[in-house]
Amino acid sequence: AQSVTQLGSHVSVSEGALVLLRCNYSSSVPPYLFWYVQYPNQGLQLLLKYTSAATLVKGINGFEAEFKKSETSFHLTKPSAHMSDAAEYFCAYSGGYNKLIFGAGTRLAVHP
């Protein structure tokens, strides 16, 4: 069965530091993968998605993610964290009929 694992339920970085949020998937077929962000008391907003067109995917707000088939990973990065990046981030796998299977989420804290 397909599954998504996000390593680290909480990540804390300094403003201006590199952001790295980890996501690994389990699937027997080529995946479609997504990163969503959730700000407090809001719904989920798409950051970026992998659809097999390119392994390095650029998204909104300076985020990008690299698909590595050999490592079954789709880690999210941003070179320089801003205070406004503090939120919860979800990695998701798209199964049949576009059913999204989410990881447990990683809460990102950014401190001055």
Next chain:
Amino acid sequence: EAGVAQSPRYKIIEKRQSVAFWCNPISGHATLYWYQQILGQGPKLLIQFQNNGVVDDSQLPKDRFSAERLKGVDSTLKIQPAKLEDSAVYLCASSVTSGRQEETQYFGPGTRLLVL
């Protein structure tokens, strides 16, 4: 373009009571999804509609949860009777079509339910 609308935003009920949530998807979107997000977990799909037909309801607790999308536009999710473990955020999402795994889902702000 207006986003996905949900109401109410917050609801507090006692166990064994009933509750209903409403969702209006983005105009023209054929597919509507209801997700349950328990605190500390990722969202879990409860039910998926394409137009007014059910595509997937395999994880919907049918003994207490029901959902409908009668005219293929807005949708209602009901819980009757509610249990303590139903406390969660209920998210509605929509997408243009369905069956395409790369398609983006657009989420509403959610309804936060607390069952006492």
